[in-house]
Amino acid sequence: MASVLFSPIELRGLTLPNRITVSPMCQYSAADGNATDWHMAHLGQLALSGAGLLITEAAAVERRGRITHGCLGLYSDDNEEALRRVIEFCNRHGKTPFGVQLAHSGRKGSVHHPWIGSKALGPDEDPWETVSVTDEGYADWPAPKMADAAEMKRLTEAFVQATIRSDRLGVDLIEYHNAHGYLGNVFLSPLVNTRTDAYGGSFENRIRFPLEVFEAMRKVWPADKPMGVRIPGSDWVEEGGWSVEDAVKYSGALKEAGADYVVVSxxxxxxxxxxxxxxxxxxxxxxxxxxxxxxxxxxxxxITDPHQAEEIIESGKADMVALARSFLYNPRWAWHAAETLGAPVPHYPDQYLRAKPESWPHVFPGRARK
Ligand SMILES: Cc1cc2nc3c(=O)[nH]c(=O)nc-3n(C[C@H](O)[C@H](O)[C@H](O)COP(=O)(O)O)c2cc1C
Structure with missing residues (x-):
C-alpha cells in the first residue's frame, strides 16, 4: 500500500509534497536578529532533506521579542536581507516549501543562550525590559512589564510588519507561535493570565489578544498562502491549567478566523x-x-520512527507530523523514512544523486537501477 506519510497535502494554494515537517528549532546563532552563516548551513541542509515543509526557528517580531541575543528576528530591514540570502539558497537548491515561525518571547526573554545556562542577562550585557500579560516573571527570569492597551497595539503591529516582511521574502507559509510559555501562550493560560480587563479571566477574554493578532496577520498575508498556529495542548499541571478542551475551542476559533492548520505542542x-x-x-x-x-x-x-509517523497519519490522528531533534540527529530522516516505507524517495539535489540507493547497488542490492 502506498505510504500516506509521503502523500501530498494542500494548504490553501500551497501543495506540500509529503506530510513531514522540519519543526522550528532556535539556533541562538543570529546577530541582532540577522541570520548568519550558521543558518545558511543549518536551514540549507534541511531544505535538501526531502521534508515536505521546513519552518525556521522562532523569528522575533521585535527586538524585545527575542529570548537571547542569538535569536533570529524579522523586525528590521537588516533582518529581512539576512534571511533573504538564506531563503534564496534554500529555494535554489532544494524543493522543500519554506515557512517562517513568527514569535514573541514575552516574559521568557533577556536571558543567556541555553548552553551557557539561560540565566538573566546582566546589567552590562545589553538586557532589555520584557513584556507580558501581567508583571509576574517566569521563575527567576527578569520581571516583565504588563502590556497595556497601547503596548498591545504595538505588539500587534509588530506581528503585522513581520508578516509583511515574510511575504516580501517570498515565504510560502507562516506559523504563528502561541505555545511554550511565550507571549501568545501566557495570554491563553489561566495560570498566568490573571488580568481583570477584557483580555483576562474567561476563556473568551484569554484568547482575545492572540486571536486579534492572528486576524491582523491574516489580513496582510496573501489569501492564497497558508498560515498555521502552534498552540498548547496542556500546561501539564494537576489543576487550573490550559487543557485539551481549551485547545479544541481555541482551534475552532482559529479555524473560523482562517487558520489552515494547528500544531499542538x-x-x-x-x-x-x-x-x-x-x-x-x-x-x-x-x-x-x-x-x-x-x-x-x-x-x-x-515522533522519531517512520512507521510511527505513518501510523499517525494513516489512523487519522493528524494530517502532518513535525520532527525536530530527529532532523538534527539525521538530516536525511525523510530519505531514509521513504526507503523504510517503500515510498518514492523525495528530491535529492543533483550533487548528491550518486548516493541514491539505486545508484549504489553493492550497498543496496535490492535497489539496482533497472
Ligand atoms: C534545539 C531546539 C530548538 C527549538 N526551538 C523551537 C522554536 O524556535 N519554536 C518552537 O515552536 N519550538 C521549538 N522547539 C520545539 C520543537 O519544535 C519540537 O516541538 C520539540 O522538540 C518536540 O519535537 P521532537 O521530539 O521531534 O524534538 C525546539 C526544539 C529544539 C530541540
Whole structure:
C-alpha cells in the first residue's frame, strides 16, 4: 500500500509534497536578529532533506521579542536581507516549501543562550525590559512589564510588519507561535493570565489578544498562502491549567478566523509543570483537536520512527507530523523514512544523486537501477 506519510497535502494554494515537517528549532546563532552563516548551513541542509515543509526557528517580531541575543528576528530591514540570502539558497537548491515561525518571547526573554545556562542577562550585557500579560516573571527570569492597551497595539503591529516582511521574502507559509510559555501562550493560560480587563479571566477574554493578532496577520498575508498556529495542548499541571478542551475551542476559533492548520505542542508556561514525556506524547492532543474541529492538524513531539509517523497519519490522528531533534540527529530522516516505507524517495539535489540507493547497488542490492 502506498505510504500516506509521503502523500501530498494542500494548504490553501500551497501543495506540500509529503506530510513531514522540519519543526522550528532556535539556533541562538543570529546577530541582532540577522541570520548568519550558521543558518545558511543549518536551514540549507534541511531544505535538501526531502521534508515536505521546513519552518525556521522562532523569528522575533521585535527586538524585545527575542529570548537571547542569538535569536533570529524579522523586525528590521537588516533582518529581512539576512534571511533573504538564506531563503534564496534554500529555494535554489532544494524543493522543500519554506515557512517562517513568527514569535514573541514575552516574559521568557533577556536571558543567556541555553548552553551557557539561560540565566538573566546582566546589567552590562545589553538586557532589555520584557513584556507580558501581567508583571509576574517566569521563575527567576527578569520581571516583565504588563502590556497595556497601547503596548498591545504595538505588539500587534509588530506581528503585522513581520508578516509583511515574510511575504516580501517570498515565504510560502507562516506559523504563528502561541505555545511554550511565550507571549501568545501566557495570554491563553489561566495560570498566568490573571488580568481583570477584557483580555483576562474567561476563556473568551484569554484568547482575545492572540486571536486579534492572528486576524491582523491574516489580513496582510496573501489569501492564497497558508498560515498555521502552534498552540498548547496542556500546561501539564494537576489543576487550573490550559487543557485539551481549551485547545479544541481555541482551534475552532482559529479555524473560523482562517487558520489552515494547528500544531499542538505543550508546556513551558510555568516551572511547576510535570510533563509526561514519551513517544508521541502530544499526538493525542492533535487527534482530539482534529476529531472535534476538523481543522488540519500537525502532531509534534517524540515522533522519531517512520512507521510511527505513518501510523499517525494513516489512523487519522493528524494530517502532518513535525520532527525536530530527529532532523538534527539525521538530516536525511525523510530519505531514509521513504526507503523504510517503500515510498518514492523525495528530491535529492543533483550533487548528491550518486548516493541514491539505486545508484549504489553493492550497498543496496535490492535497489539496482533497472
Ligand atoms: C534545539 C531546539 C530548538 C527549538 N526551538 C523551537 C522554536 O524556535 N519554536 C518552537 O515552536 N519550538 C521549538 N522547539 C520545539 C520543537 O519544535 C519540537 O516541538 C520539540 O522538540 C518536540 O519535537 P521532537 O521530539 O521531534 O524534538 C525546539 C526544539 C529544539 C530541540
Amino acid at each position: 505543550s508546556g513551558g508556561v510555568v516551572p511547576q509543570q510535570r510533563i509526561k514525556v514519551g513517544p508521541g506524547y502530544q499526538v493525542a492532543f492533535a487527534a482530539e483537536v482534529k476529531a472535534k474541529t476538523g481543522i488540519t492538524t500537525m502532531a509534534v513531539g517524540m
